Amino acid sequence: MQGALSDLLACETTLPIEVFLELDSTNVLLWQRYQVQCTMPRVAIALAQTAGRGQWGRTWISAPGGLYLSVLLPIKLDPQFAYGLTLASVWGIVEMFQQQGLPVQIKWPNDLLLQGKKLGGIKTETKVSQGKISAAVVGVGINYQNPVPPTGINLEQFWQGELKIKGDRLAALVIAGILQGTKKLAHSSIENILPGYLKHLKNLGETITYESHQGIITGVNQKGELLVKLTAPGASSIVKIPPGQISLGYE
The missing domain is CATH 3.30.930.10 (Bira Bifunctional Protein; Domain 2)
Structure with a gap:
């Protein structure tokens, strides 16, 4: 080797x-x-x-x-x-x-x-x-x-x-x-x-559910947090999800 x-x-x-x-x-x-x-x-x-x-x-x-x-x-x-x-x-x-x-x-x-x-x-x-x-x-x-x-x-x-x-x-x-x-x-x-x-990042643009809220993955920040834009009517906030809080699936 x-x-x-x-x-x-x-x-x-x-x-x-x-x-x-x-x-x-x-x-x-x-x-x-x-x-x-x-x-x-x-x-x-x-x-x-x-x-x-x-x-x-x-x-x-x-x-x-x-x-x-x-x-x-x-x-x-x-x-x-x-x-x-x-x-x-x-x-x-x-x-x-x-x-x-x-x-x-x-x-x-x-x-x-x-x-x-x-x-x-x-x-x-x-x-x-x-x-x-x-x-x-x-x-x-x-x-x-x-x-x-x-x-x-x-x-x-x-x-x-x-x-x-x-x-x-x-x-x-x-x-x-x-x-x-x-x-x-x-x-x-x-x-x-x-x-x-x-x-x-394969997950970019995917739709996920986090704490009963649906959103679209828009990026990752300096701390490794997943950035998710909520998609409910009238929602405009970005949720930051720390590593380990959720697990994204495989195909």
């Missing part, structure tokens, strides 16, 4: 990458590395996880055959815009996949969609020091050859049994996407990420 990673990430000459057959969690491992002051950024990759972490405290099922990796990043960011790390990372990954001919889209706030089904997801964790985010771990799971539920899809299914991108190159694309997105965030602002994120 290390060869293709090294080739694609040649510009990241000091990027340590650890690869494991199985771990409890790549996120947990990288926070352990952070505690002993290991070099940042750095990457951990596992071919299976026994205690993978999903968003909102959920367990991420990490069966063999998938790709599970995390990137530990040094970053300075105001905590109120912490969700920008997730938006930037998912945007960067989608950009990389689309360059390879994979028509991947985003499902708000942090899922990767392929043909309307879940291809993967992202979980971001942060450390705050002196009132600022000082480090982050971006964890990603991608369905490659692993079993998936009816709402999911893996790349083997999409390619009808032919794996057109090898596992090591897939990992390199994901890492490069995370680095591209988070570097853009660090060097500019979330405002420069949002247009690209919205371009790939």
